[in-house]
Amino acid sequence: MQxxxxxxxxxxxxxxxxxxxxxxVLVKAPYGTTERTVQEFLPSEVLDSVVxxxxxxxxxxxxxxxxxxxxxQVFPEYKRWNKWLKDNGGVYxxxxxxx
Numbered sequence: 599m600q601x602x603x604x605x606x607x608x609x610x611x612x613x614x615x616x617x618x619x620x621x622x623v624l625v626k627a628p629y630g631t632t633e634r635t636v637q638e639f640l641p642s643e644v645l646d647s648v649v650x651x652x653x654x655x656x657x658x659x660x661x662x663x664x665x666x667x668x669x670x671q672v673f674p675e676y677k678r679w680n681k682w683l684k685d686n687g688g689v690y691x692x693x694x695x696x697x
Contacts, residue, residue, distance in 0.1 A: 602622070602623065603615075603622070603623040603624065603625050603636070603640070604618075604622055604623070604624050604625065605625045605626075605627055605631075605633075605636055606624060606625070606626050606627070607626075607627050607628065607629050607631065608626065608627075608628070608629070609628070609629065610626060610627070610628050611628060612628070613625065613626065613627045613628070613631065613635075613636070613639050614626045615639075615640070615644075615645065615648045616648065616652060617648070617649060617652040617653070623645070625639070625640070643675065643679045643682075644679050644682065644683050646673060646679070647673060647675075647676050647679040647680050647683070650669055650672050650673040650676060651669060651676070651680075653672075654668045654669050654672070
């Protein structure tokens with residue numbers, strides 16, 4: 599699947615992914631992040647977890663039990679991929695030349 603996204607580079611220290619108002623995928627990345635690093639950062643399950651998280655915020659504008667219950671109902675593997683993102687996000691910082 600081809601993912602269309604916008605990259606916004608800044609002095610930040612990490613890569614993040616979100617869905618913005620016009621339904622585009624926004625990748626925020628540190629200066630020096632390569633296109634290849636961004637593409638590797640977007641395995642489909644991680645992107646699915648971000649999309650589900652953001653869409654569930656349309657009904658629950660918080661991180662309540664109800665919010666996470668809805669995520670679990672829609673995407674049962676959410677916890678696994680959210681953990682992967684937290685555990686492996688630092689790998690991409692090293693590739694960007696950051697500590």
